Amino acid sequence: xxxxxxxxxxxxxxxxxxxxxxxxxxxxxxxxxxxxxxxxxxxxxxxxxxxxxxxxxxxxxxxxxxxxxxxxxxxxxxxxxxxxxxxxxxxxxxxxxxxxxxxxxxxxxxxxxxxxxxxxxxxxxxxxxxxxxxxxxxxxxxxxxxxxxxxxxxxxxxxxxxx
Amino acid sequence: xxxxxxxxxxxxxxxxxxxxxxxxxxxxxxxxxxxxxxxxxxxxxxxxxxxxxxxxxxxxxxxxxxxxxxxxxxxxxxxxxxxxxxxxxxxxxxxxxxxxxxxxxxxxxxxxxxxxxxxxxxxxxxxxxxxxxxxxxxxxxxxxxxxxxxxxxxxxxxxxxxxxxxxxxxxxxxxxxxxxxxxxxxxxxxxxxxxxxxxxxxxxxxxxxxxxxx
Numbered sequence: 001x002x003x004x005x006x007x008x009x010x011x012x013x014x015x016x017x018x019x020x021x022x023x024x025x026x027x028x029x030x031x032x033x034x035x036x037x038x039x040x041x042x043x044x045x046x047x048x049x050x051x052x053x054x055x056x057x058x059x060x061x062x063x064x065x066x067x068x069x070x071x072x073x074x075x076x077x078x079x080x081x082x083x084x085x086x087x088x089x090x091x092x093x094x095x096x097x098x099x100x101x102x103x104x105x106x107x108x109x110x111x112x113x114x115x116x117x118x119x120x121x122x123x124x125x126x127x128x129x130x131x132x133x134x135x136x137x138x139x140x141x142x143x144x145x146x147x148x149x150x151x152x153x154x155x156x157x158x159x160x161x162x163x
Numbered sequence: 164x165x166x167x168x169x170x171x172x173x174x175x176x177x178x179x180x181x182x183x184x185x186x187x188x189x190x191x192x193x194x195x196x197x198x199x200x201x202x203x204x205x206x207x208x209x210x211x212x213x214x215x216x217x218x219x220x221x222x223x224x225x226x227x228x229x230x231x232x233x234x235x236x237x238x239x240x241x242x243x244x245x246x247x248x249x250x251x252x253x254x255x256x257x258x259x260x261x262x263x264x265x266x267x268x269x270x271x272x273x274x275x276x277x278x279x280x281x282x283x284x285x286x287x288x289x290x291x292x293x294x295x296x297x298x299x300x301x302x303x304x305x306x307x308x309x310x311x312x313x314x315x316x317x318x319x320x321x322x323x324x325x326x327x328x329x330x331x332x333x334x335x336x337x338x339x340x341x342x343x344x345x346x347x348x349x350x351x352x353x354x355x356x357x358x359x360x361x362x363x364x365x366x367x368x369x370x371x372x373x374x375x376x377x
Contacts, residue, residue, distance in 0.1 A: 027301065028301035028302050028305070028306060028377075029306075048377065049301075050298055050299070050301050050302050050376075050377060051298040052298075067298075088376075089298070089376055105374055105376065106341070106361055106373055106374055120336050121333050121334065121335045121336065121341055122335065122336055123335045123336065123337055123338075123339060123341070123363045123365070123373065124363075124373060125292065125373060125374050141288065141292065146336065157336055
């Protein structure tokens with residue numbers, strides 16, 4: 001990971017201002033992440049420092065993820081943060097209703113709260129993921145595309161791999 | 164035993180394979196494993212050539228290696244299952260094979276999984292991925308100081324050294340299974356990280372590095 005030793009990024013989510021401050025002094029060992037909402041400091045995290053955080057918005061929730069943790073920040077009261085830890089690097093996160101779809105380095109996981117509902121293990125590292133209609137399209141380092149259907153209960157590969 | 168190796172095919176040697184279930188995969192019988200270990204030690208030639216190479220048995224007797232391999236009931240040699248690796252080590256010493264070359268081909272962990280190290284491969288693209296990708300290079304290149312050659316040997320050794328605590332195999336999309344091992348790894352720079360390496364066991368039996376991560 002290459003990043004300035006300290007930085008701050010501001011997001012506006014439904015008229016709420018969220019500031020994310022990063023401290024990369026100890027990268028790649030660790031990365032300090034500090035979250036503020038409308039000028040109030042919410043919480044600081046000590047995260048793995050080899051991968052930069054990612055950010056997303058779903059409805060009235062802002063969320064961010066580090067290599068190993070997803071943190072959901074509701075912009076409305078009571079503003080209680082929710083977080084989920086993983087044992088694999090997270091590449092991208094999509095909100096699907098009340099569930100979270102986490103695209104990891106070599107797998108894709110469907111979580112409902114703290115419970116992992118379904119998981120697919122890939123034979124190659126994932127390089128990108130996107131949503132096409134009702135499907136998640138995942139591409140791996142070998143150029144293989146997989147289309148994955150997501151229900152509330154499971155993940156299913158709906159077609160054979162294509163290059 | 165779970166399938167860590169795809170190379171152990173039923174042959175006319177004493178190797179016996181029985182499928183037990185999906186989770187555990189292939190089972191290499193004890194006589195079969197013993198014979199496979201002996202073969203891996205380079206003893207295939209010894210078995211058919213009059214080298215005089217002897218196999219020390221658990222009861223302190225020596226039996227000609229050839230007879231140990233071809234007799235109808237190898238268990239009657241008195242070799243206890245737990246002695247397999249031990250017996251193999253003695254053969255390595257007896258044949259004078261250098262330690263560098265004599266790394267055991269088959270590694271057995273406490274769960275009974277067998278790793279065939281001759282089927283381990285690290286695809287060339289993985290070195291670029293681990294050493295140049297921004298989310299990896301900070302650890303493997305910048306911090307640990309690996310280059311292609313040192314990373315190759317270190318990851319292979321990391322697999323062997325930590326195979327004893329390998330995770331259970333999980334099925335992969337498209338076939339095959341994957342497992343991971345975790346353990347300390349020190350790079351040429353002297354930096355030490357706790358590294359998890361993830362390996363796929365392809366349907367063709369290759370044990371292929373998928374990724375490594377702190």
